[in-house]
Amino acid sequence: MARVHVPFDLRHLAEGRAELEVPGDDYRGLMGALGRRFPALGQALQDDKAFVLDGEIIDAPLLEAVGPHSEVHFLPRIGGG
Amino acid sequence: MSEAMDFRVIGTRPVRPDGVDKVTGRASFGADFSLPGMLEGAVLRSPHAHARIKRIDVTAALGAPGVKAIVTAEDFPSVAAGAIEGGEGGGDFADLAGNVIARGKVRYHGHAVAAVAAQTRAQALAAAALIEVEYESLPPVLSLDAALADNAPLIDEALKTKGLAEPATTASNLASVIEMGGGDLAAGFAEADLVVERRYQTPTVHQGYIEPHACVGRWVQDDQAMLWCSTQGAFDVRSMTAKVLGQPVGALKVIPSEIGGGFGGKTTIYLEPLSLILSKKSGRPVRMVMSREEVFRATGPASAARLDLRMGFAKDGRITAAEVTMAYEAGAFPGSPVGPGTMCVFAPYRIANFRIKGLDVLVNKPKAAAYRAPGAPQALFATESALDEAAEKLGLDPIELRLRNAVEEGDAAIYGPKFGPIGMRACLEAAAKHPHYLRPKEAGVGRGVAVGFWFNVGLQSSAEVHINEDGTVTVIEGNPDIGGSRASMALMAAETLGVPYESVRVVVADTETAGFSNVTGGSRVTFATGMAVVEASKDIIAQCCSRAAALWSTDQEMVEWRDGAVHPRPGVNVDAQPLSLKDLAGQAGRMGGPLLGKASLNAKGAGPGFSVNLCDALVDKETGRVEVKAFTAIQDAGKAIHPSYVEGQLQGGAAQGIGWALNEEYVYSADGVMENAGFLDYRVPVASDLPMIETQIIEVPNPGHPYGVRGVGETPIVAPLAAVANAVSASAGVRLTELPLSPPRVLAGLDQA
Amino acid sequence: MKCHVQTQVNGEAVEFLCDPTATLLEVLRDTLGLRGSKEGCGTGDCGACSVEVDGALACSCLILAPEVEGRQVSTIEGVASPEALHPIQNHLLKSAGLQCGVCTPGIVVAAKHLLEQNPNPSEEAVRYFLAGNLCRCTGYDKIIRAVLDAAAEMRGEAA
Numbered sequence A: 001m002a003r004v005h006v007p008f009d010l011r012h013l014a015e016g017r018a019e020l021e022v023p024g025d026d027y028r029g030l031m032g033a034l035g036r037r038f039p040a041l042g043q044a045l046q047d048d049k050a051f052v053l054d055g056e057i058i059d060a061p062l063l064e065a066v067g068p069h070s071e072v073h074f075l076p077r078i079g080g081g
Numbered sequence B: 001m002s003e004a005m006d007f008r009v010i011g012t013r014p015v016r017p018d019g020v021d022k023v024t025g026r027a028s029f030g031a032d033f034s035l036p037g038m039l040e041g042a043v044l045r046s047p048h049a050h051a052r053i054k055r056i057d058v059t060a061a062l063g064a065p066g067v068k069a070i071v072t073a074e075d076f077p078s079v080a081a082g083a084i085e086g087g088e089g090g091g092d093f094a095d096l097a098g099n100v101i102a103r104g105k106v107r108y109h110g111h112a113v114a115a116v117a118a119q120t121r122a123q124a125l126a127a128a129a130l131i132e133v134e135y136e137s138l139p140p141v142l143s144l145d146a147a148l149a150d151n152a153p154l155i156d157e158a159l160k161t162k163g164l165a166e167p168a169t170t171a172s173n174l175a176s177v178i179e180m181g182g183g184d185l186a187a188g189f190a191e192a193d194l195v196v197e198r199r200y201q202t203p204t205v206h207q208g209y210i211e212p213h214a215c216v217g218r219w220v221q222d223d224q225a226m227l228w229c230s231t232q233g234a235f236d237v238r239s240m241t242a243k244v245l246g247q248p249v250g251a252l253k254v255i256p257s258e259i260g261g262g263f264g265g266k267t268t269i270y271l272e273p274l275s276l277i278l279s280k281k282s283g284r285p286v287r288m289v290m291s292r293e294e295v296f297r298a299t300g301p302a303s304a305a306r307l308d309l310r311m312g313f314a315k316d317g318r319i320t321a322a323e324v325t326m327a328y329e330a331g332a333f334p335g336s337p338v339g340p341g342t343m344c345v346f347a348p349y350r351i352a353n354f355r356i357k358g359l360d361v362l363v364n365k366p367k368a369a370a371y372r373a374p375g376a377p378q379a380l381f382a383t384e385s386a387l388d389e390a391a392e393k394l395g396l397d398p399i400e401l402r403l404r405n406a407v408e409e410g411d412a413a414i415y416g417p418k419f420g421p422i423g424m425r426a427c428l429e430a431a432a433k434h435p436h437y438l439r440p441k442e443a444g445v446g447r448g449v450a451v452g453f454w455f456n457v458g459l460q461s462s463a464e465v466h467i468n469e470d471g472t473v474t475v476i477e478g479n480p481d482i483g484g485s486r487a488s489m490a491l492m493a494a495e496t497l498g499v500p501y502e503s504v505r506v507v508v509a510d511t512e513t514a515g516f517s518n519v520t521g522g523s524r525v526t527f528a529t530g531m532a533v534v535e536a537s538k539d540i541i542a543q544c545c546s547r548a549a550a551l552w553s554t555d556q557e558m559v560e561w562r563d564g565a566v567h568p569r570p571g572v573n574v575d576a577q578p579l580s581l582k583d584l585a586g587q588a589g590r591m592g593g594p595l596l597g598k599a600s601l602n603a604k605g606a607g608p609g610f611s612v613n614l615c616d617a618l619v620d621k622e623t624g625r626v627e628v629k630a631f632t633a634i635q636d637a638g639k640a641i642h643p644s645y646v647e648g649q650l651q652g653g654a655a656q657g658i659g660w661a662l663n664e665e666y667v668y669s670a671d672g673v674m675e676n677a678g679f680l681d682y683r684v685p686v687a688s689d690l691p692m693i694e695t696q697i698i699e700v701p702n703p704g705h706p707y708g709v710r711g712v713g714e715t716p717i718v719a720p721l722a723a724v725a726n727a728v729s730a731s732a733g734v735r736l737t738e739l740p741l742s743p744p745r746v747l748a749g750l751d752q753a
Numbered sequence C: 001m002k003c004h005v006q007t008q009v010n011g012e013a014v015e016f017l018c019d020p021t022a023t024l025l026e027v028l029r030d031t032l033g034l035r036g037s038k039e040g041c042g043t044g045d046c047g048a049c050s051v052e053v054d055g056a057l058a059c060s061c062l063i064l065a066p067e068v069e070g071r072q073v074s075t076i077e078g079v080a081s082p083e084a085l086h087p088i089q090n091h092l093l094k095s096a097g098l099q100c101g102v103c104t105p106g107i108v109v110a111a112k113h114l115l116e117q118n119p120n121p122s123e124e125a126v127r128y129f130l131a132g133n134l135c136r137c138t139g140y141d142k143i144i145r146a147v148l149d150a151a152a153e154m155r156g157e158a159a
């Protein structure tokens, strides 16, 4: 189970929780499980946030494997100059 | 990578491959291109900051001399909402299209309303003036307060605030709200011996690249289109333009010109779709070049921002709590960089109890574009000013105060993930020992310290390495070279392949020749495209090894690559001379064909960049004028591939940051017209305004890159705002919290002291 | 009515037709194909279009093309000889005094003019002389050093 840190401003979509234990071997599995539990949260994360796996911002997460002890964060998207 | 890597060419300072073309005037920039039969374009821009377009009549203009085509929003497909990919963050295609040409409503003074193509630019301008537009003017919204007021005029009647706990039911000018938090704020403040609480403000500023936006578009009857343009990213221009025109991406070829500066401002599109539709309608190529005034009025500014900040400190300088509300002006469409701003604002420090709120607010000004470390300079101006004030009040050295709170490897960043190896502490320690910091100040001079931070990004890059038959090397990549990146790519290829720097030629190619690469921006090119060049070079090495092994009738494990040649491994009994790249290239035709290495990747592991800046400033108490007497920029580059160009990034960022701190600002009239849309009145620093800018490169290798590189382009602009403001405040003897610190504002501050 | 203008550009006799209101910069770039001079502002504020007219430094965006009738115009294209770059060009390359390079032609023309007037300028003199040439990329540091080094080389001192 990966540990998913729920963004502060989306916790109301996860019954106020700051962290969730979510199953899944990869990004799709994880987001699928998350979306089944909290559909609005899953949608908001996909629409507005960048996926961060074990400290690394993953720009193209679709095929990303998620480990059993992975830490997942979601951040505002970053651009650049 | 190992700590003690020995480099052969990396870290040297050769002349850049495109240098001679650029010092002799031969290099072709955006406006330097022409095609047979080419027309010249001009844009009709809104005279109102906020108005409804009732009617546009182009009849008279169409009959004017030399006119071949006129376009308005009606000539463009309506574009559905959808996020823009490519790491620029916070953009939407429908907004992008609406910014390129106004549909139904103009949202800022200078918003494009129509465009004309004619035989000469003078004819195009004259015809544009004949286009009749009937407007119903609306009250302009020009400040954060006006935008957020109850019953404020709505800039986008359909805009509902995102990020609220309860979905918004009515429209407003507040595009989104972002919140972050952790710990126990009240307990943190209760623990504090000192609380610093202030409002900090920064103005709208422009990237100020010297080359105005320019392009040439050609649309052919079979719907194949070509675009030559000055951009930070040809592939991003291609995808954005194709989307705005409703065309398949493959139908559009984008050729990037040399680019005369961008700093983030050339990561989007303005003229490109206009020139293509004008070309489609006229059947001729169309060149469009902005005037400097248009550049100011209709492109790029960086968001003005207002930060209400409160920080608590223990006596020993430890930060016990921090709270900030940061409102950024997005301009006329959503998407200020407040998101990254919220993540940067406290990023350099360990803070257990914090609360951050970010607001993205629409105003009737041009849509904000990226500007070096988007969102970070405004954010850290506030934090670093507050820390300076705390150090002063607690009687602590400002560097010591920062060291006591500095993040280190293994710490969780305030925005969540853990830091890998970072140079925050190393930069602070270097600053404390720097001759600039140790030397006595001249009388009346104030000395300011500030920290800078930027995440750095990776994103997608491709590269090809071709070995020519004489062993020389051609690298093909797709990232326009704004600041010497061809030299860095050549150095990395030469290092990897073991060949001389001079034998490598780097080509920045068009979208049909190079593999896909995201923009030159976000400090990603030396890191990510560099990584692709290194991998493509390794691909060549693997091919060389396999060919040599076959030639020597041995296994590939029995050979190795060393000093630019394949050797039998020590102890392997093969009677063979080493085979150099040149040997193998000469025989390539007989050994399976040309040597061509490729790599395409989505780079992970861009290590964050930290910096510390030192500034000495002297305030003339009679006039309020500030003189920057000395400036030092210290920054972690991971590994400096070409140190001169790294220093150049530090110095250029410092100069832009000093301009932001002291002089630069958009001045608006009450009806929303920018009053200083030229370099005479929008004053960027000139040579006589600045001292030499000392630099010190710190190298804490980034494990995410084969040679330890971190991006260096963004971080340099972050610290100068507070470094300058802290120095000016010290010299003036009064805390100044609103930029720019122009003479009238400094005098006003002195009056209150 | 077009104007017929006869002039010298980089030592060569040149004639062209232009609108009476055309600027020298427009004619250099679009009529004569000399695109090394750049337009950064068109209002005399950036120096990217710097040229010399009869030996005087000028912004070509502020000069009307018909005004150069019978005069000598020197542009960036005439600075290097076929055999060698000018010392200022060499030192800009050596000390990385350019990033994007769009300001560089104007800086080369202006700095060359300065060193012809004053072979031994102080740092301050270089800074004030080049104050009309905007560079947004470099922070000027490496440009100033390159000009000082070029001056030393031209004086025969080791740079």
Ligand code: FES
Pocket: C038, C039, C040, C041, C042, C043, C044, C045, C046, C047, C048, C049, C050, C059, C060, C061, C062
């Ligand atoms: S273009 Fe002539 S001074 Fe700027």
Ligand code: FES
Pocket: B210, B260, B261, C097, C098, C099, C100, C101, C102, C103, C104, C134, C135, C136, C137, C138
């Ligand atoms: S090098 Fe870009 S403006 Fe000077």
